[in-house]
Amino acid sequence: MRQTKRKRGTSPVLEEPKEVTEGAEQDRKSITKHKKHKAVKANPREKKPQEEYKCWLMKSEPETRIEKGLDMKFGIEDLMAQPSQTACWDGVRNYQARNFMRAMKIGQQAFFYHSNCKEPGIAGIVQIVKESYVDHTQFDPKNPHYDASSSQDNPKWSMVDVQFVRKLKRYIPLAELKKLHLNDKSSGGPLRNIALFTRARLSVQPLTQEEFDFILKLEDQKDI
């Protein structure tokens, strides 16, 4: 009933009083650096801060997996079955992933990635139809992603709404992307730095325009 997607994040873990632990990059830069002009060192993993991402990849689990009594299954077919083929991307409990969602703008596109399943890979494309707002599931004790350390006054977690755009002409398996990535690492090709492999476990990640376009072209090529 709930549109309980399977968005991945890391453990919220109870009462962790200080706002912003890790990764709240944005927030952190603004508040933590009253020190000196230590110059807001950008998180090195976060590429150039000035370069704004416009393309994304979002992971979801297409196969049934029960967590706290709820099925986390939410594949691209499930998104297509939603009213208006739209769903909120709740349940992200990782600061980096959250911050990327907060940076998303209406109309931007994301790959819909199938994780934790028989054949992981990119299944389709979605677009952002509502920019970040409070993820209500953090306040629901029944929800697998309930976060007791978050308060209504000062919510920790956000989500966006995504709408189905289309499936890719062919499913692009992780294994294929990995081969390309490995090649590109030595040759300096387009997928040399793709977050999928350089930032393991991040459930919401940015892609450069080059990465996004390159992957899109793969759908017209032969499977390998």
Next chain:
DNA sequence: GCCAACGTTGGC
């Protein structure tokens, strides 16, 4: 502020 223990992600 360091870092070992712990928990989760997610490919294989």
Next chain:
DNA sequence: GCCAACGTTGGC
């Protein structure tokens, strides 16, 4: 089901 990678916690 295993386990590597890695974020988070908490003792010191």
